[in-house]
Amino acid sequence: xxxxxxxxxxxxxERVPGRNLIGELPAGxxxxxxxxxxxxxMVNREFLRAEGYDREELTGNTPFVEYLYREDVGVFExxxxxxxxxxxxxxxxxxxxxxxxxxxxxxxxxxxxYYRDAVPYxxxxxxxxxxxxxxxxxxxxxxxxxxxxxxxxxxxxxxxxVAQRRFRVPRKYxxxxxxxxxxxxxxxxxxxxxxxxxxxxxxxxxxLEAASRDVQTGSIDYRMNVAAPDEEPAYxxxxxxxxxxxxxxxxxxxxxxxxxxxxxxxxxxxxxxEEAKRDPLTRLYN
Numbered sequence: 001x002x003x004x005x006x007x008x009x010x011x012x013x014e015r016v017p018g019r020n021l022i023g024e025l026p027a028g029x030x031x032x033x034x035x036x037x038x039x040x041x042m043v044n045r046e047f048l049r050a051e052g053y054d055r056e057e058l059t060g061n062t063p064f065v066e067y068l069y070r071e072d073v074g075v076f077e078x079x080x081x082x083x084x085x086x087x088x089x090x091x092x093x094x095x096x097x098x099x100x101x102x103x104x105x106x107x108x109x110x111x112x113x114y115y116r117d118a119v120p121y122x123x124x125x126x127x128x129x130x131x132x133x134x135x136x137x138x139x140x141x142x143x144x145x146x147x148x149x150x151x152x153x154x155x156x157x158x159x160x161x162v163a164q165r166r167f168r169v170p171r172k173y174x175x176x177x178x179x180x181x182x183x184x185x186x187x188x189x190x191x192x193x194x195x196x197x198x199x200x201x202x203x204x205x206x207x208l209e210a211a212s213r214d215v216q217t218g219s220i221d222y223r224m225n226v227a228a229p230d231e232e233p234a235y236x237x238x239x240x241x242x243x244x245x246x247x248x249x250x251x252x253x254x255x256x257x258x259x260x261x262x263x264x265x266x267x268x269x270x271x272x273x274e275e276a277k278r279d280p281l282t283r284l285y286n
Contacts, residue, residue: 004130028126030058035119037063038080039046050128052099069095069103083112084120093129105133158257162212165189180261197223197235217243221262
């Protein structure tokens with residue numbers, strides 16, 4: 001097996017007195033016999049442990065593909081064929097049927113190990129990635145929720161990654177032709193602030209930094225440039241309602257919220273303000 005800079009062959013396994021070398025490795029390891037069907041010949045306790053299987057079950061008379069989710073069988077068989085023909089290491093993500101009837105995700109690396117009596121043997125190295133795949137699914141669903149919010153309302157979401165100092169780019173943001181939504185998912189802190197009107201920039205940055213240090217809920221009005229890069233700036237009033245999100249480590253990891261156009265509200269406020277300024281003068285002249 002080639003794993004990093006280490007090579008292990010069948011003879012080395014047999015030469016280790018009183019020790020199961022595969023059993024001591026921290027990742028899930030299995031040696032699979034090829035042929036018309038693939039059967040597990042040797043396995044350590046970590047292999048498919050998260051799925052509820054023990055070593056005795058896995059080294060029985062059940063073909064290995066029986067443990068795979070039906071739609072992933074072809075993916076696995078194709079990878080094995082490539083390993084055999086090209087003698088390369090293939091990396092694939094597979095869904096494994098759990099002992100309780102569910103499904104778990106595993107990352108597997110497979111490689112041709114050796115031949116015995118013209119029969120190929122393969123070595124599989126696996127890591128459970130179920131939590132990562134579930135997180136990816138949650139993020140995908142969140143992306144769909146964001147998209148629906150943007151399509152059905154005049155609002156768009158705020159999502160600021162505190163550690164990476166970057167903003168998620170809403171699909172509707174710069175929808176007038178500026179570069180952004182289609183190809184890019186994130187925008188840097190300085191780049192985002194550059195689109196805020198200079199008079200409002202310090203207040204916006206201050207609110208963001210405060211919510212990054214301490215758990216806060218708040219709102220802020222600001223003007224944002226919505227013009228294309230080669231056009232004169234065109235600022236629109238937005239209001240963002242936001243709150244801090246704390247991660248499992250107790251640290252603030254995100255600032256999320258929603259933003260919407262309040263230009264008409266601000267225009268009415270300005271008109272009322274102007275009228276209020278004129279009214280004392282009108283009474284004075286009368």
